[in-house]
Amino acid sequence: MADSLALLAVLVALLVGLAAGKAWERYKLREGSWIDRRKARESPHYILGLNFLVSNQLDLAIEELTTAAGIDPDALEIHLILGNLYREKGQVTRAIQMHQQLLRRPRLTKLEHAYVLLCLALDFRRAGFVDRALEAFTEVLRFDTDNHYALLNLEKLHEEQHQWEEAYAIRQRLAALAPEEQRQHHQAILAFLETQLGLQALERQDERTAASRFESAVDLDARALPAYVRLGDLQHRAGHAADAVATWERLIAKAPERAYLVFSRIEAVSRELGDAERFPALCRRLIASNPVDWRARLALGRHLAAVGRPSDALDLLFDSLVHNPHAMAIHQVVWRALAAVQFDADRVQRYMELTREAVFYLDPHVCIRCRYRSTELLWQCPQCHEWNTFIEERIASAEDGEEEDDDNDAG
Numbered sequence: 001m002a003d004s005l006a007l008l009a010v011l012v013a014l015l016v017g018l019a020a021g022k023a024w025e026r027y028k029l030r031e032g033s034w035i036d037r038r039k040a041r042e043s044p045h046y047i048l049g050l051n052f053l054v055s056n057q058l059d060l061a062i063e064e065l066t067t068a069a070g071i072d073p074d075a076l077e078i079h080l081i082l083g084n085l086y087r088e089k090g091q092v093t094r095a096i097q098m099h100q101q102l103l104r105r106p107r108l109t110k111l112e113h114a115y116v117l118l119c120l121a122l123d124f125r126r127a128g129f130v131d132r133a134l135e136a137f138t139e140v141l142r143f144d145t146d147n148h149y150a151l152l153n154l155e156k157l158h159e160e161q162h163q164w165e166e167a168y169a170i171r172q173r174l175a176a177l178a179p180e181e182q183r184q185h186h187q188a189i190l191a192f193l194e195t196q197l198g199l200q201a202l203e204r205q206d207e208r209t210a211a212s213r214f215e216s217a218v219d220l221d222a223r224a225l226p227a228y229v230r231l232g233d234l235q236h237r238a239g240h241a242a243d244a245v246a247t248w249e250r251l252i253a254k255a256p257e258r259a260y261l262v263f264s265r266i267e268a269v270s271r272e273l274g275d276a277e278r279f280p281a282l283c284r285r286l287i288a289s290n291p292v293d294w295r296a297r298l299a300l301g302r303h304l305a306a307v308g309r310p311s312d313a314l315d316l317l318f319d320s321l322v323h324n325p326h327a328m329a330i331h332q333v334v335w336r337a338l339a340a341v342q343f344d345a346d347r348v349q350r351y352m353e354l355t356r357e358a359v360f361y362l363d364p365h366v367c368i369r370c371r372y373r374s375t376e377l378l379w380q381c382p383q384c385h386e387w388n389t390f391i392e393e394r395i396a397s398a399e400d401g402e403e404e405d406d407d408n409d410a411g
């Protein structure tokens with residue numbers, strides 16, 4: 001989906017750019033007679049082709065645009081689009097050939113050259129020719145210095161190869177080109193890249209560089225959460241346990257909804273510091289400020305169960321279950337705590353009442369066409385009106401969770 005949107009963006013940019021650039025070249029001489037160059041663009045095949053393209057019917061779009069291209073073999077944009085369509089269909093070799101042929105045309109304007117190169121670079125990227133893609137995107141920038149699309153693709157290519165320095169430099173260029181209101185977004189990405197540079201420094205045991213990278217990440221974006229986590233780890237390892245806890249608490253101050261990322265760290269290190277009350281107090285503060293925070297309840301419940309207070313733990317865990325009955329993590333702690341109170345009948349009764357109504361135990365069915373959910377088997381989908389599309393939904397087990405997503409190749 002993201003791919004086809006990106007494709008559309010390129011196509012629209014192309015059409016606007018080329019239509020403007022070519023306006024004065026409307027007529028040209030071919031075989032002794034003047035030909036109206038708009039013909040191809042005004043032919044019903046061209047319009048139909050674009051309509052099919054927008055409705056994502058690629059085969060029909062190719063058919064109509066091929067006919068339109070036949071009317072004016074010189075119409076650059078139609079051939080460009082055709083090449084792009086072949087790429088989207090997975091016929092990358094054909095796309096590369098088409099775009100390379102366009103590149104050999106004499107008298108391409110600078111802008112046209114940049115666009116053809118951009119399409120070719122996308123072909124290379126799709127085909128997995130990383131070096132040729134890098135080279136082509138870089139070449140695009142020679143013709144069109146601030147080409148946003150080429151910069152974004154270059155950044156992604158570098159990221160895929162863990163070349164974080166290069167990715168960082170490109171994101172800085174994008175940030176410099178962006179309007180003020182998008183600044184925060186770019187800062188956030190720079191902070192993620194800064195964090196990656198820190199992790200890379202850690203891999204080569206350069207803890208000083210790593211720490212300063214994590215610190216800059218936090219300076220770039222106060223919500224650079226992974227940077228706080230890692231910075232705290234480094235401080236702890238360097239023997240500054242109190243600083244570490246303070247760093248993790250800064251994360252919580254910035255993003256209380258993500259506090260659970262550092263729960264186990266704060267719990268362990270504050271115990272090390274001899275401050276056993278710090279962690280439960282933190283959890284209670286979080287629960288008070290956000291009454292639906294099921295993770296803080298779970299963490300406090302687990303903590304209380306571990307210090308020999310299973311009964312208090314169960315109260316919290318049951319509250320936690322009310323807010324997220326699907327969380328297996330809660331059920332597991334509940335079972336342990338129930339065992340610790342010798343399956344006290346009242347407690348077990350309460351647990352059964354709480355979970356009886358939970359969606360978790362209903363019978364979930366999902367439409368394979370539009371993902372509409374229903375708690376019973378339906379023969380016609382109320383959302384997409386297709387017949388017989390419901391299958392029983394099962395949540396994958398943790399080990400099956402890593403299944404490859406083939407969406408990108410299916411298009």
Ligand SMILES: [Zn+2]
Nearest residue numbers: 367370381384
């Ligand atoms: Zn449906």
